[in-house]
Amino acid sequence: NASSLPPLPQGISATWNRSIPTRCVRLLNMVPPEKVDEELERELLDECNKFDKVETVTIFEDEVDRDIVVKIFILFTTIEGAQKAQSTLDKRFFDGNQIIADFYNEDYFRQGEYRL
Numbered sequence: 001n002a003s004s005l006p007p008l009p010q011g012i013s014a015t016w017n018r019s020i021p022t023r024c025v026r027l028l029n030m031v032p033p034e035k036v037d038e039e040l041e042r043e044l045l046d047e048c049n050k051f052d053k054v055e056t057v058t059i060f061e062d063e064v065d066r067d068i069v070v071k072i073f074i075l076f077t078t079i080e081g082a083q084k085a086q087s088t089l090d091k092r093f094f095d096g097n098q099i100i101a102d103f104y105n106e107d108y109f110r111q112g113e114y115r116l
Contacts, residue, residue, distance in 0.1 A: 052081020
């Protein structure tokens with residue numbers, strides 16, 4: 001639960017408009033924790049490089065209410081590439097799961113703050 005999480009770093013707010021494009025796309029509900037493996041990162045790179053050059057893929061397993069939630073962050077070199085990826089991947093099905101794709105604050109991503 002939120003009260004057991006460490007406080008956010010100074011200057012970090014948990015609120016921003018996730019519909020405003022950034023170069024970072026966050027994917028939720030794509031895979032369960034047991035499907036996270038080395039192959040997944042490579043598959044994501046291959047797929048997302050079709051939209052634009054990918055700088056990095058980060059797969060983060062977050063504990064939310066005692067469940068593990070897999071959050072995947074794709075940092076593109078351009079906002080345009082991120083927009084293409086977000087609009088293509090949002091609500092798409094992968095392995096029986098409907099993906100949620102939104103934009104993530106780049107500053108938070110670069111600071112390693114993946115819990116928001």
